[in-house]
Amino acid sequence: MEWEDLARELSQQTESKIVLLVCDGVGGLPAAGRSELEAARKPNLDALAKAGVCGLADPVMMGVTPGSGPAHLALFGYDPLKYQLGRGILEALGSGVEVGRNDLVARGNFATVRAGLVADRRAGRIPTEENVRICEHLNARLPRREGVEVRVFPGKEHRFVARFTAEGLDDALSDADPQKEGTAPVPAAPLAPGAAKAAAIVNRFLDDVAAVLGAEPKANAALLRGFSKFPSIPTMRDLFKLRPAAVANYPMYKGLAKLLGMDVVQVGGETADLFDALEKNWDRHDFFYVHYKKTDSAGEDGNFAAKVAAVEALDPFIPRITALRPDVLVVTSDHSTPSALRGHSWHANPFLLVADTAGADDVAAFAELACAKGYLGRFRSISAMPLMLAHALKLRKYGA
């Protein structure tokens, strides 16, 4: 019996409410007084650390740096080593493309093909506006094929997402991308017996694109890679009997949440909008995933001061969460993004949990070293969900 089986068996729907506030990439390098979290003035977050119990959570396992996908899956109670999200799906989600259970998606490049050879894999990095025009043109002119719907969605410069909708598509396809220039384009090849239909549809699409774009000076062909389907993943309703809501304003996180069956609520682009949306939807759900992006963006930029400022900008909103009196409030991150490393890292996430059922330890600050001394100790992020459910009294006893 594994955690998922346990969860299905033991979880129960109750009136209690859980808020999981993910401060994306908030953790930095452990340091006395010099991590971003230690440098920030954040009285409200520190008060939460005092009021509850703290620890450190490793997203996947010690030493492993996760992408946003596996890091979030773990926080939501899914084994990030069991469920893998294809690149095509993540690109699609990140571009705000809706992906359903009959959809096959892939990352695309517009390319320049001359005399049957790929002359430029990026079509001279055409401007994004060009890309938008070309995608509109394709969506209008691509020949209709019986039982198949195809759409392309522009990304930045030469990048796009292709979405194929049909019954019985298998994503076991090799990339339709030679990965180098000066060679002929390659078709997608089926890697499993059931993938022949998908390969035929994809390759006909590539021919159609070349025909429709034949007159374009640069973007006259398409390359596709990372074919992926909507992953077969149980919803949070199925597993945990939750009625979950995602309060996020970036497409990637909204898309991820939708994959897990969360209701993605309407949120504006400002930080305050997150808390407006939380309040507005409070009565309709029992689990709220609130995603704050600015800490991660500053970390990715290597901007220590901006990351400190992002923490300080979030802190005044904390009382709007506590005023709602959630039964369980967790503040943590999906992964760390130390500004010193300018990207995601493997460093464990500071983690705090406040609940009437939790008691309190003697940690007085929400920061790396402080949390390392907390009652919860060090654990993997996949334990966050059982902990939240338990503290909300949503998990029945195991065995007699």
Place this chain on the structure above:
Amino acid sequence: MEWEDLARELSQQTESKIVLLVCDGVGGLPAAGRSELEAARKPNLDALAKAGVCGLADPVMMGVTPGSGPAHLALFGYDPLKYQLGRGILEALGSGVEVGRNDLVARGNFATVRAGLVADRRAGRIPTEENVRICEHLNARLPRREGVEVRVFPGKEHRFVARFTAEGLDDALSDADPQKEGTAPVPAAPLAPGAAKAAAIVNRFLDDVAAVLGAEPKANAALLRGFSKFPSIPTMRDLFKLRPAAVANYPMYKGLAKLLGMDVVQVGGETADLFDALEKNWDRHDFFYVHYKKTDSAGEDGNFAAKVAAVEALDPFIPRITALRPDVLVVTSDHSTPSALRGHSWHANPFLLVADTAGADDVAAFAELACAKGYLGRFRSISAMPLMLAHALKLRKYGA
């Protein structure tokens, strides 16, 4: 290779002795000065914490509240997610019914059936004395059937345990209990091909009960559920080469210990009797499971003061253990039972280990927050057995 395989390969019998003192449900909510363990005056337990190393043990996994069965299995070195004890077995053990390897047991209700329908699933909650009389009557009057032995054992009010002894009984049976009133009784149905024999025996028994009890005003039929066999589980002798003894005075814990092949020694009902029995049997065993129940009972009652008193009542007996000079002494619990929650909980168990091979950390009290800062850190209870064996020098080196 998993822990069980390692244990079989590496464990060795030696003269060293281990005492595992389980203070049932002793853990509460982490708190500064206000958990039951923090409020109790317990100089001897605190001296042990000072003399050894401490940590926090999660019975099954973080967030999961265990029943006594899985929680004890974990402490004894068995994966509680691999070995599951059926309700019928636990009910039988809890009632002091002996269960052998050819036995199939089930939980029973006496019920009232009128005009072919279940009129009362609990036979009007007949008094326990009535139940005792009816069970004696049944055991005397049920017709003897070739190759099968059946006995019923009275519980409280309308509850009983039925035990069927025969070769080749399979417990894959549906409940013979419609679970609601106003409908006809249902027979047990085989859920696997091998269970037809058991179903036939069980259903003939139900007919026999109805015939023998036909004249009873209330308890004129039986309902059965939770069919279970003695689980297929290796003994502690097999796995760990121990000669283990259980020093416990509640039937459930004695039964569990017997399942694992422990010798259950004779113990009276008082706390002092545990330590008399420990001393008396000291020379005959090398592993002693000592079970103290009062802390759990007080926690279940939600009685903080009574739980504090139960800890204080145990503390003076600790020197009787240390006087025996065990090579390894562990004090912990199977699960926490915070009086604030009036029941088992998922909170980790304070854990202390004293041994010449263990050294000492700077934890000076046996309590939740103190142990959270100990050398052993946070771990799952299934690690208790390898730790105890190691510190008793009963585990050889793995690999070269």
